[in-house]
Ligand SMILES: Nc1nc2c(c(=O)[nH]1)N(C=O)[C@@H](CNc1ccc(C(=O)N[C@@H](CCC(=O)O)C(=O)O)cc1)CN2
Ligand SMILES: Nc1nc2c(ncn2[C@@H]2O[C@H](COP(=O)(O)OP(=O)(O)OP(=O)(O)O)[C@@H](O)[C@H]2O)c(=O)[nH]1
């Protein structure tokens with residue numbers, strides 16, 4: 036018999052209500068021992084919520100006044116008998132009740148164990164279980180929508196279809212190879228080739244969605260660079276609408292990297308304000324400079340800022356040299372106090388680049404930056420509702436391995452290999468898809484995945 040598991044499923048700390056969840060064969064028996072309400076627990080109807088008290092049967096001490104829900108298997112999250120106790124939120128009371136439940140025969144659940152059981156008992160597949168983690172951890176609206184889509188099984192459904200097609204193909208080849216005398220229609224190399232081609236393009240298309248998927252999950256990485264005092268911190272503050280970065284008129288006040296998540300039309304953007312890329316004798320600042328260079332290398336876009344009042348100086352050019360080969364936009368700031376000559380000079384220097392003129396002080400031009408940022412993302416049209424989106428690097432790796440296997444099968448055919456050799460690659464392809472849905476996944480991968488969950492999930 037599987038252990039009966041229990042955990043506090045609400046976040047640590049004080050809240051209005053705290054929920055303890057119990058799952059497994061003993062959960063109803065345990066609840067009967069500790070719950071006293073108008074109706075005996077065993078007579079409570081499944082999927083109802085009931086008022087009563089939690090009383091320690093050995094000391095007769097009342098621990099809390101609660102609402103208890105009963106969910107009879109298999110119609111529960113884990114597909115096991117589940118009891119949920121809604122307590123008053125204090126951690127002391129919650130721990131006391133959890134202790135009592137353990138004394139009565141349950142054990143404390145490991146992180147993610149409820150969800151792991153939901154997976155092992157077949158209620159959700161592996162990619163859906165992973166979507167639960169993503170949903171919990173999502174930082175933005177778009178990120179949580181993508182996770183919810185995955186939780187609803189859109190990705191799984193597609194991949195299962197493809198995997199079934201591959202398996203049918205393998206079966207057909209095996210019958211052809213092993214029982215040539217049977218009167219089923221024999222499969223030819225050409226037929227295998229023709230079946231694999233559309234699968235390859237489908238897998239390729241799914242793989243391609245990862246670029247957007249990653250951005251949705253993690254946010255677009257945007258790094259702001261420029262020499263001291265051009266207005267980097269001011270821009271970060273303006274775009275984020277908060278006052279996180281320190282704005283001063285002493286050059287070099289941004290000594291380190293400041294990160295801020297913002298949301299423009301539902302698109303998550305991680306803005307990074309740097310100390311500027313430039314050589315310096317100051318040790319503290321030099322570390323900042325190294326980190327700035329690293330941030331630029333990892334960014335999806337860099338915003339290079341120029342001070343329109345001061346015009347271009349050699350330091351601007353040095354900084355621009357670090358980012359000119361990256362995806363970038365150039366911002367001419369402080370147009371409110373820039374002379375026409377300086378503006379012309381800057382326009383001329385950056386005539387082959389995307390130059391946006393703004394004044395953070397007056398607010399002019401800021402919306403052009405926002406358009407530029409959202410435009411990067413799927414050319415501005417974020418269609419999340421019905422699209423499959425790969426957001427998980429593990430899934431992306433498996434999809435790519437699947438693609439390589441299909442490619443190998445196709446080139447094995449081109450190279451005149453016999454059908455039974457080609458099936459080896461097709462089997463690999465099916466195996467990799469199964470690694471995403473959990474149909475061919477091993478214990479170690481499972482443990483890796485579920486340990487990322489929080490306790491009580
Ligand atoms: N109190 C509480 N809230 C919660 C959860 C929970 O476990 N407990 N969930 C946990 O993550 C999420 C809800 N997800 C759930 C998904 C399926 C089932 C469930 O019982 N499914 C059954 C019966 C469905 C039905 O009655 O139609 C099934 O699929 O067989 C429960 C919760 C979020 N909120
Ligand atoms: N007139 C005018 N002043 C601005 C504008 N944008 C920023 N400033 C001012 O320029 C000064 C420097 O701005 P910051 O945002 O601190 O510049 P920074 O690039 O982050 O500076 P460091 O941290 O030194 O690298 C502040 O006094 C701002 O108020 C603008 O559009 N017009």
Ligand SMILES: [K+]
Pocket residue numbers: 268281282283287288289
């Ligand atoms: K600053």
